[in-house]
Amino acid sequence: MKPARCIVGRATTHWKAHRENPRTLFVLKESWPYLEHEDDGKLLREATGKGVVYIARYYHHETIRYGM
Numbered sequence: 001m002k003p004a005r006c007i008v009g010r011a012t013t014h015w016k017a018h019r020e021n022p023r024t025l026f027v028l029k030e031s032w033p034y035l036e037h038e039d040d041g042k043l044l045r046e047a048t049g050k051g052v053v054y055i056a057r058y059y060h061h062e063t064i065r066y067g068m
Helices: 040-049
Strands: 013-018 025-030
């Protein structure tokens, strides 16, 4: 994974991560979405639950709001 350079973007960052077993890799998505937009995690959870193929598998999502 390499950082992409852009002039305008959503400031989304992806991190390669693992838990105790370093052979099981995860992708951690860090983003700053607009408050009025639907949460990506909810859509991915629904798609994973329906068995949609060729997308990332859902494990967990969480929204953290600072200063609110």
